[in-house]
Amino acid sequence: LQLSRDDIPTSILAGLAGVGIFFQQNPTTLDVFVRTVVSGGSAHRSGQVQQEDIVVSVDGDTVRGKPLDVLRDKILGVPGSFVKLTFNRKGSAGESTFDVELMRGSPRYLDSIAAAQQPQVQQPSAVDSEVTEAQIPSLARRSFQSDIPLQGQEQSGAAASSSSIRRRNLEFASAMAE
Numbered sequence: 001l002q003l004s005r006d007d008i009p010t011s012i013l014a015g016l017a018g019v020g021i022f023f024q025q026n027p028t029t030l031d032v033f034v035r036t037v038v039s040g041g042s043a044h045r046s047g048q049v050q051q052e053d054i055v056v057s058v059d060g061d062t063v064r065g066k067p068l069d070v071l072r073d074k075i076l077g078v079p080g081s082f083v084k085l086t087f088n089r090k091g092s093a094g095e096s097t098f099d100v101e102l103m104r105g106s107p108r109y110l111d112s113i114a115a116a117q118q119p120q121v122q123q124p125s126a127v128d129s130e131v132t133e134a135q136i137p138s139l140a141r142r143s144f145q146s147d148i149p150l151q152g153q154e155q156s157g158a159a160a161s162s163s164s165i166r167r168r169n170l171e172f173a174s175a176m177a178e
Helices: 041-048 068-075 108-119 134-144 161-178
Strands: 021-025 030-036 054-058 081-091 096-103
Touching: 021 068, 030 041, 030 054, 041 096, 054 068, 068 081
Parallel strands: none
Antiparallel strands: 021 030, 054 081, 081 096
């Protein structure tokens, strides 16, 4: 038994989401191309999808030359789920093919996901704000014993070794303790 979207009640379809792309089909070549990328949608946030990109496959299934409703059926899904689209892009250097995996959902839904993933910043309590001079050296040692690169470190493409960074951090902490 195979159902099409026409067989599914509209109330169920209302819960499905796309990836923020409006497509159009070329009547001559039957290629389906990106007409519009919705601002704030998953495709827009990826920064990879552009107008005129031609969709070739959805989750590995070829859609080239197929009607728009086939493409719609493959792209729409549960908000928060992912779909992989393969595109061709014509440019001055020729044609290139690329994949992009996009989360289904409205811009508002994607905003809520992004907000939930932001680290929660705790406001310091009154106790935390009362740091004595005697505590400063121990706080410095604790804060600077990490692998975070120092400001002004050369950006030659190769990171300094973590032991070198730790050594510099410990030297800094020792200087703070003196």
